[in-house]
Amino acid sequence: MAKLYSKKRNSIKEMKPSAATISFILSYSQALKIVKVGKLTFDTLSN
Amino acid sequence: MANKVQTPDAILLHDYISGNESALQILIERHQSKIYGFIYSKIQDRTVCDDIFQDTFIKVIKTLKTKGYSEEGKFLPWVMRIASNLVIDYFRHNKKMPFQRETDEYSIFNFMTDSSLSIENQLIENQVELDVRKIVEQLPDDQKEVIKMRFYEDLSFKEISEITGVSINTALGRMRYAVINLRKIIEKNNIILTN
Numbered sequence: 001m002a003k004l005y006s007k008k009r010n011s012i013k014e015m016k017p018s019a020a021t022i023s024f025i026l027s028y029s030q031a032l033k034i035v036k037v038g039k040l041t042f043d044t045l046s047n
Numbered sequence: 048m049a050n051k052v053q054t055p056d057a058i059l060l061h062d063y064i065s066g067n068e069s070a071l072q073i074l075i076e077r078h079q080s081k082i083y084g085f086i087y088s089k090i091q092d093r094t095v096c097d098d099i100f101q102d103t104f105i106k107v108i109k110t111l112k113t114k115g116y117s118e119e120g121k122f123l124p125w126v127m128r129i130a131s132n133l134v135i136d137y138f139r140h141n142k143k144m145p146f147q148r149e150t151d152e153y154s155i156f157n158f159m160t161d162s163s164l165s166i167e168n169q170l171i172e173n174q175v176e177l178d179v180r181k182i183v184e185q186l187p188d189d190q191k192e193v194i195k196m197r198f199y200e201d202l203s204f205k206e207i208s209e210i211t212g213v214s215i216n217t218a219l220g221r222m223r224y225a226v227i228n229l230r231k232i233i234e235k236n237n238i239i240l241t242n
Contacts, residue, residue: 015084021097022075025104029071034112041113 056122064111075104078123081200082130088200089134099137103130124209127202131210175240182232190225193218 028045035042054073062070082103086096106129110116116125183194192211196202202210208218233240 015087016079017083017097017100018093021101022079025075025101025108026068026072028105029108030068032108032112034109036113043109 060111060116060122064114064116071108074122078126081123081202082126085127085200085202086130086134088195090137095137099130099133102133106133121209124206127206127210128212178238178240182229182238185232186225186228190221190228193221194225194229197222 031045033044033046035044056074056077059070059074063074079100083096083100086099086103087093090096090099103126107126183191186194189211193207196207196210197204204215204218204222208215211218213221232238
């Protein structure tokens with residue numbers, strides 16, 4: 001195509017999740033502990 | 048900060064798995080726009096997109112913490128594939144067809160800024176954009192998907208092939224046929240795409 005008609009750089013690049021979403025993900029990551037006991041896996045979320 | 052930006056994904060992942068939580072924050076900041084943009088291109092609803100973005104990273108975190116990740120160097124395509132699967136699950140659950148675009152909430156034209164154009168030229172350009180989007184919608188689904196991922200979401204063919212689960216050659220082939228078909232549609236309907 002000789003010319004691109006889409007304005008992708010203006011449209012998609014600025015899309016970002018909300019700050020609350022990012023904050024939740026980071027908090028979840030910090031709180032999550034996964035322990036393997038034999039064949040079992042235990043997830044624990046600590047405050 | 049400059050050093051952090053240059054740190055490869057694989058090293059950040061290794062740091063994160065070793066217990067450095069801040070590595071995850073860098074990875075999210077680095078890739079959030081691409082991942083969220085991808086989700087938003089399928090579902091034009093901010094709330095749902097935030098939920099899917101969140102669920103995507105919950106899966107990522109769980110996989111990383113259980114040491115289940117083994118695709119070093121391909122972090123973004125891996126996350127995009129998870130997001131893509133969650134988007135499919137969302138549509139399956141809601142029994143809706145994917146790839147809906149152009150709603151009141153989201154329009155490509157909301158993000159276009161070119162003040163140097165006259166109003167007439169702006170109208171023409173808008174019409175051309177609309178025509179192209181309509182033409183793209185007429186393509187078969189596999190070709191339409193490649194066109195959108197490449198031109199609207201700015202993904203590389205490597206990333207497209209990994210997200211869609213086909214080889215790079217297949218993705219390239221689909222693009223080739225998509226361009227051929229676009230030209231056929233344009234010629235058949237005598238559409239003029241100039242400004």
